[in-house]
Amino acid sequence: MTVYDAVIAGAGPAGSALAIELASEGYSVLLCDAARFPRDKVCGDYVSPRGLARLAALGCGEAIGRLECTPIRKSRLYLNRDHLVSGVLPRVAGLPAHGHAIPRKELDDILFRRAIRAGAVVRESCRVTGFEVTARGVHVSATHEGKACRVEGRLVVGADGATSAVANAAGLRMNDPRYTLASIRAYAHGLTLDHTLMYFDEKYFPGYGWVFPVRPGLCNIGVGMVSEPLVRSGLKLGDFYAKLTRLVHHLAGAKGARVEIGPQRGWPIRSYGGATENHFERGLLIGEAGCFVDPINGEGIPLALSSAHVAARTVRAAFQEGRFGKGFLARYEADFRARFDPDLGISDLAVTMIRNRHLLPVWLAIFRTMSLTAQKDARYAEVTGGILGGVIPAREAITPEMFVRALVHGPGFWREALGAGAPDGVSGWLAGGAALVGFQASLARAIKDDGAWLYGWAKEVQAKQKRLGIAALRGLSFGGP
Incomplete structure (x- = not known):
C-alpha cells in the first residue's frame, strides 16, 4: 500500500491550496473529496482582494481572469430597505483593486485542477470518515465510490468543511451555537x-x-x-x-x-470564535474544518487559503525534523493565532456583544451612527468599508482617531442617529425620553427573566476584552507570517 506524506480530506479552497503547496515541493499528497468535479458548494462566493492575491500566488490567476466575473469595487448598505450608505473599496498596495464573487463550482474546480498539475494524487467520490493514529503514521478510513477503503499517510489534514469527519475523529469538531x-x-x-x-x-x-x-x-x-x-x-x-x-x-x-x-x-458556517487548537497527533485542521471564517462578514474563502498557507509551514517543519506529535504540531496554533487573532479576535468580540438582543436598541444606534459617519467622513468610510471588504485589518476600527471621528458630531447628526428622525424641540425630547424609559423597562425585565444568560454573556465579553488587551500589551506581532 502506498504511504502518502499527507492525506488531505476535502478538495475545497483550503485542501486544494495546501495540496498545491506541498505537491509543488515534492511531497506525496493524496487529495480526497466526497464529490466529483466540477461540483457546487453552498457559499456566498465572495473573494476579497487578499483572496485573489493568494489565488494568483498559487498559480490560478489566469484561470480566474478567464471567468470574467464582475469586478466588485463598490457596496451599498441597507437597513429595513432604507439605503444608509454607499462606499468604494479602498486601494491597498500590492492587492487587486477589486474583489470577485466566484461560484464555488468554478473556483474549486480551478484549484482542484491546479493541484493535479502540481503533482497531487486525487480521489474523487472518496469521503473520508475517520482516522487512526499508528506507530508509523495514520490509517485514514473512507468510502470510495460507495465501497469502504483505507489509505495510509504520515499526516492527515482535515479540510472537509463545517461537518468535518476529521475534526470529529480528533475530538475537535465545534458545534457551539454562539459561533x-x-x-x-x-x-x-x-x-x-x-x-x-x-x-x-x-x-x-x-x-x-x-x-x-x-x-x-x-x-x-x-x-x-x-x-x-x-x-x-x-x-x-x-x-x-x-x-x-x-x-x-x-x-x-x-x-x-x-x-x-x-x-x-x-x-x-463555523466562525473563528469557535476555533480551538486545530492540531492533534499526526494531523491538522484547515479552512472551515478549523473554523477559519470571519465572524463579522462570514467570509471564508480567503481565510481558507491563508490557513492552508500557514499550515504548510508547520508541515514542512514536521518533515524536516521527522516529528509529527501533537506537541510539535502545536506550532501551527502559535502561527495561526499570531496571524489571525489580532483581527478576527476583534471581529469575534464585536459579534459576541451584538448577540445580546436585549440591547438591540443600543446596537442599532451604534450601527446608524457608524453608517451616518461614513456618509460624511471619507476617511471613516474608507476604513470601515475596507474592513467589510477584507482589505483593511479590523484593528484599524478601534484606534483613537476612529473613535473621535465616530463621536464628534453636531446635535442634528445625533437626532438622526439616535432618534431615527424624531422631531425637533420639546416633542422630540419627549419622544426620546419615552423611548429611553421603554428600553430601561425592557432591560429590567430581561435581567429578571434572563439574568443567568446575561451574566454568562457579560463574563464572556469581559474575558475576550481582557485577552485582546493582554495581546496588545505584550506587543505580539500583528502582521503575522
Whole structure:
C-alpha cells in the first residue's frame, strides 16, 4: 500500500491550496473529496482582494481572469430597505483593486485542477470518515465510490468543511451555537449589478443579507445569522430570506428587469470564535474544518487559503525534523493565532456583544451612527468599508482617531442617529425620553427573566476584552507570517 506524506480530506479552497503547496515541493499528497468535479458548494462566493492575491500566488490567476466575473469595487448598505450608505473599496498596495464573487463550482474546480498539475494524487467520490493514529503514521478510513477503503499517510489534514469527519475523529469538531451561523443561499438570474448589497433588518439583527454580483445577469443572494440569537428569539431564517428576495425583485423592477431566483440551499458556517487548537497527533485542521471564517462578514474563502498557507509551514517543519506529535504540531496554533487573532479576535468580540438582543436598541444606534459617519467622513468610510471588504485589518476600527471621528458630531447628526428622525424641540425630547424609559423597562425585565444568560454573556465579553488587551500589551506581532 502506498504511504502518502499527507492525506488531505476535502478538495475545497483550503485542501486544494495546501495540496498545491506541498505537491509543488515534492511531497506525496493524496487529495480526497466526497464529490466529483466540477461540483457546487453552498457559499456566498465572495473573494476579497487578499483572496485573489493568494489565488494568483498559487498559480490560478489566469484561470480566474478567464471567468470574467464582475469586478466588485463598490457596496451599498441597507437597513429595513432604507439605503444608509454607499462606499468604494479602498486601494491597498500590492492587492487587486477589486474583489470577485466566484461560484464555488468554478473556483474549486480551478484549484482542484491546479493541484493535479502540481503533482497531487486525487480521489474523487472518496469521503473520508475517520482516522487512526499508528506507530508509523495514520490509517485514514473512507468510502470510495460507495465501497469502504483505507489509505495510509504520515499526516492527515482535515479540510472537509463545517461537518468535518476529521475534526470529529480528533475530538475537535465545534458545534457551539454562539459561533455557528445558519445560512441560506440562491442564485438570482436576470439581475445585473456593479456593486455588492448588504441588507440588515431590525427584526433579524445581527443577521444580514447579501447580494453579490457574479457576472452580468447573475447574482449570489443569501442571508445568515448566528444560531444562538436566532433560536433564542424564535426567529425563522426562511422569513428573513423571503424579505431579501422581495428586495431583490424590487431592485430588478426598478431597472426594468425580471429576476428568476434559483433553488435555495442552507448550510452551517463555523466562525473563528469557535476555533480551538486545530492540531492533534499526526494531523491538522484547515479552512472551515478549523473554523477559519470571519465572524463579522462570514467570509471564508480567503481565510481558507491563508490557513492552508500557514499550515504548510508547520508541515514542512514536521518533515524536516521527522516529528509529527501533537506537541510539535502545536506550532501551527502559535502561527495561526499570531496571524489571525489580532483581527478576527476583534471581529469575534464585536459579534459576541451584538448577540445580546436585549440591547438591540443600543446596537442599532451604534450601527446608524457608524453608517451616518461614513456618509460624511471619507476617511471613516474608507476604513470601515475596507474592513467589510477584507482589505483593511479590523484593528484599524478601534484606534483613537476612529473613535473621535465616530463621536464628534453636531446635535442634528445625533437626532438622526439616535432618534431615527424624531422631531425637533420639546416633542422630540419627549419622544426620546419615552423611548429611553421603554428600553430601561425592557432591560429590567430581561435581567429578571434572563439574568443567568446575561451574566454568562457579560463574563464572556469581559474575558475576550481582557485577552485582546493582554495581546496588545505584550506587543505580539500583528502582521503575522
